[in-house]
Amino acid sequence: MTVTSAGMPATGTAPSATGSAPAMPVSFQRRVIRTGLLGAVIALYLCMVGIVPIFNARPLVQGVISLGQAALFLSLFATGFVATRRVAESSSRLIADGAIAGGLSGVALSALVLVGSMVDVRAFMPNASPVLYGILTFNLGTVGFWIPMALGAVLGGLAGAVGLASPRLRRSLFVGLISLFALGLFAGLIRTPMLALPVDELARLLFASDGLTLIGAVVVLVLSVGLHHLQRTRRLDRQFAALPPSQRRRIQIPLIALAAVFVLVLPQGLGSFFAQVIAIVALYVMMGLGLNITLGLAGLLDLGFVAFFAVGAYTVGLLTSTAEFGIAQWPFWAAVPVAVIVAMVFGAFLGLPILSIRGDYLAIATMGFGEIIRILAGSDLMKPLLGGPRGIINIPKPIEVPPDSLLAGPNQIYYIALIGAALIAFVAWRLRASRLGRAWIAIREDEDVAEAIGINLIQTKILAYMLGAAFAGLGGAVFAALVGSIFASSIQLMVSINVASLIIVGGMGSIPGVIVGAIFLIGLPELFREFSEYRFLFYGIALIAMMQLRPEGLLPSRIVRREFQHGGGDEPPESSTSPLAL
Amino acid sequence: MPLLTATAVTKKFGGLTAVNNLDFEIEQGSIASLIGPNGAGKTTFFNCIAGFYQIEAGQIVFDGQPIQRLRRDQIAHLGISRTYQNIRLFANMTAMENILVGQHYHLRSSWIGAVLGTKSVREDEGRAHREARRLLRFVGLQNKGDLLASNLPYGDQRRLEVARALANKPRLLLLDEPTAGMNPAESQQMTEFIRHLRDELGTTILLIEHEMRVVMGISEKITVLHYGQKIAEGTPIQIQTDPLVIEAYLGRGSAGTAGHEATAIPALEATQGGASAGSTPASA
Numbered sequence A: 001m002t003v004t005s006a007g008m009p010a011t012g013t014a015p016s017a018t019g020s021a022p023a024m025p026v027s028f029q030r031r032v033i034r035t036g037l038l039g040a041v042i043a044l045y046l047c048m049v050g051i052v053p054i055f056n057a058r059p060l061v062q063g064v065i066s067l068g069q070a071a072l073f074l075s076l077f078a079t080g081f082v083a084t085r086r087v088a089e090s091s092s093r094l095i096a097d098g099a100i101a102g103g104l105s106g107v108a109l110s111a112l113v114l115v116g117s118m119v120d121v122r123a124f125m126p127n128a129s130p131v132l133y134g135i136l137t138f139n140l141g142t143v144g145f146w147i148p149m150a151l152g153a154v155l156g157g158l159a160g161a162v163g164l165a166s167p168r169l170r171r172s173l174f175v176g177l178i179s180l181f182a183l184g185l186f187a188g189l190i191r192t193p194m195l196a197l198p199v200d201e202l203a204r205l206l207f208a209s210d211g212l213t214l215i216g217a218v219v220v221l222v223l224s225v226g227l228h229h230l231q232r233t234r235r236l237d238r239q240f241a242a243l244p245p246s247q248r249r250r251i252q253i254p255l256i257a258l259a260a261v262f263v264l265v266l267p268q269g270l271g272s273f274f275a276q277v278i279a280i281v282a283l284y285v286m287m288g289l290g291l292n293i294t295l296g297l298a299g300l301l302d303l304g305f306v307a308f309f310a311v312g313a314y315t316v317g318l319l320t321s322t323a324e325f326g327i328a329q330w331p332f333w334a335a336v337p338v339a340v341i342v343a344m345v346f347g348a349f350l351g352l353p354i355l356s357i358r359g360d361y362l363a364i365a366t367m368g369f370g371e372i373i374r375i376l377a378g379s380d381l382m383k384p385l386l387g388g389p390r391g392i393i394n395i396p397k398p399i400e401v402p403p404d405s406l407l408a409g410p411n412q413i414y415y416i417a418l419i420g421a422a423l424i425a426f427v428a429w430r431l432r433a434s435r436l437g438r439a440w441i442a443i444r445e446d447e448d449v450a451e452a453i454g455i456n457l458i459q460t461k462i463l464a465y466m467l468g469a470a471f472a473g474l475g476g477a478v479f480a481a482l483v484g485s486i487f488a489s490s491i492q493l494m495v496s497i498n499v500a501s502l503i504i505v506g507g508m509g510s511i512p513g514v515i516v517g518a519i520f521l522i523g524l525p526e527l528f529r530e531f532s533e534y535r536f537l538f539y540g541i542a543l544i545a546m547m548q549l550r551p552e553g554l555l556p557s558r559i560v561r562r563e564f565q566h567g568g569g570d571e572p573p574e575s576s577t578s579p580l581a582l
Numbered sequence B: 001m002p003l004l005t006a007t008a009v010t011k012k013f014g015g016l017t018a019v020n021n022l023d024f025e026i027e028q029g030s031i032a033s034l035i036g037p038n039g040a041g042k043t044t045f046f047n048c049i050a051g052f053y054q055i056e057a058g059q060i061v062f063d064g065q066p067i068q069r070l071r072r073d074q075i076a077h078l079g080i081s082r083t084y085q086n087i088r089l090f091a092n093m094t095a096m097e098n099i100l101v102g103q104h105y106h107l108r109s110s111w112i113g114a115v116l117g118t119k120s121v122r123e124d125e126g127r128a129h130r131e132a133r134r135l136l137r138f139v140g141l142q143n144k145g146d147l148l149a150s151n152l153p154y155g156d157q158r159r160l161e162v163a164r165a166l167a168n169k170p171r172l173l174l175l176d177e178p179t180a181g182m183n184p185a186e187s188q189q190m191t192e193f194i195r196h197l198r199d200e201l202g203t204t205i206l207l208i209e210h211e212m213r214v215v216m217g218i219s220e221k222i223t224v225l226h227y228g229q230k231i232a233e234g235t236p237i238q239i240q241t242d243p244l245v246i247e248a249y250l251g252r253g254s255a256g257t258a259g260h261e262a263t264a265i266p267a268l269e270a271t272q273g274g275a276s277a278g279s280t281p282a283s284a
Ligand SMILES: Nc1ncnc2c1ncn2[C@@H]1O[C@H](COP(=O)(O)OP(=O)(O)O)[C@@H](O)[C@H]1O
Pocket: B013, B016, B018, B036, B037, B038, B039, B040, B041, B042, B043, B044, B045, B281, B283, B284
């Protein structure tokens, strides 16, 4: 490691790109060291909580690198990258700085290996085991203690070098790495249906049972970087937008048809587990779109949202169950509208008493409402009606079919959930564009002014609660049919928090954002059960990262995006000099 | 017959009587101004009319109907629109959407109709958008409909707020310092615009204004408030020569030097208007 360069004052003129720090040399060195130490903490954390050892079992590229190693490498690389980001410096200097920061993180890991070989700390740090040290030293053991250090310096230096590359190249690299990660994670999912099709040879060539093959990794890298480059230089999207509508439609319609067919045959290819995961995502999309109305549009925080979900589910349970607590044995389709209406009534019931509550108090009040419903449902008081903790069982499937049929088992729910989510998305979209949608946003923006403009606050807020509840109620109804039963323990505060999180991650007020948020926060953890232990860690990281990097969400609504991008500065050129047209 | 009549209106904040036993009238189709030093209770009186505050005593009658017990939205439905001293647009909505939402009361579509996309709803929306574009043109923001309200320059924001108020098709328009923060050329334009509004649409206009050039230029009647009380009322000429007004503006002892008061007030007001921009209370 080149410690000497760390002691040298910054040569040449002070870099203009950073601008903020007047005493450059000092703060500059500090920054590198601080970032390195921070990276050390993160790398140690990844090792100690078991992320590295556990994910080491899962290959990213078969025989080359595991997911656990990739996470570790990434943290070292990121340390070097952050340490040299937005600094205009000579190239050797950048690489040296990156290497120092990355190396510093590596030193912590080396120290861990050394200390671990001398004292057994497993009693209070179960993950600090020889297995971990093996991963860190490429199975060399204590004699390889220098490996993390060197690796950190190399990766950090590499990150510094990447900082030198043109932004375009950097983006391409970034896209390549992301694609590699994504496809490595999903390899199994992609491979399974391919094996059933005539492309099974290709599948075996590119994908291992877990992770990519080496050939697959190279192909993915080349393809993704190439495609990204093509998009950048040729501007395919702009070319497409410039086409006349008829031609555009000629490209769009087959694509949409293809997507539709894909969605339809998906459960056949991937099996019922995958269908079930998508159905759960669709359920969360329904709830997310519901909360998107109350919270995203009208700005009314509701942390008891799961209550409406429960109302929908219990209503369907009561009306359709063939077991003890069923009261009507209705068909599912007759029970669904009732469930939605009952949920709406509960929405109004919740909305009325809390109409005049604002802000934080609203969060507490609604959370209380959710808890009341949960406790009531499981209580002895309601036991004769709702079955207490044992719940309502034997809720029949919506469509009775022979077990080998296309619509058997979870597949049926998959289709129903997708249709339900699509229907709700359509309704949400129409509402957003309507007079009512505008009134909701006005209330979110400034309640007093909204009222002074002529908006009836009581009516409009109650409608927000009612329609939001209706969406969640429909979600609950489908859930009851999916699981075939409903218990008090299904009504968890966590569900409400999940729904709120996916809206934040996806982008407040944005319909596509809700879908993307549900896929990220609900779909991914469901798919990777081995991650489930770290689910909330990932939630936390995702939420913090979102707030830092993209506070507007992944797919923000048109308006919010503009708000974040414009930032209030630039004006269009056509600003007329005589503003009042008289 | 007056469009709005306030009788013995009193509004207190704790021990402070912000509006004290105020009688006020505004004639249909006229332009009237409310002036007075900072903290005289002008904005508070607006807030009483528009239903932001409940008054302690008195009565406010609009078009023959008492309104002091109505909610803000009900008052808006009767045809009273307002702007705010510190601009209060819906910052994260576009200029166009601000005006669309201003038309809320005049659109009739239900949410069920909106979901089903019925013909009447589509026609309603089409009309609303045409009207919004017309209003944007009317206030000179024709090219800026797609910009976020918060991204508009200050003067445009003031105009947009007027356009949003007009979207409610008001019969009485309350403008709280419409030229605050504008340069002389802009405030001249705004003055002409206000007169144009009345001449063109017949809207009755009550404005609070610090800029004496504006006030004297367009008001048919001026009411002067001081410590919540009405100390004078009349035509611009009468107000300019009223000894009580001059005393209120120049302080005790100055009334005796009356003679060049007609010029004294505008000069003083110009500085006062400038000072008020920084120290305005967050009204309502
Ligand atoms: N919401 C309020 N709470 C307490 N005091 C207020 C409030 N609004 C205004 N005031 C006080 O009432 C007086 C009149 O204020 P205002 O009507 O804003 O004056 P102006 O004539 O400058 O518009 C001031 O002394 C102000 O501090």
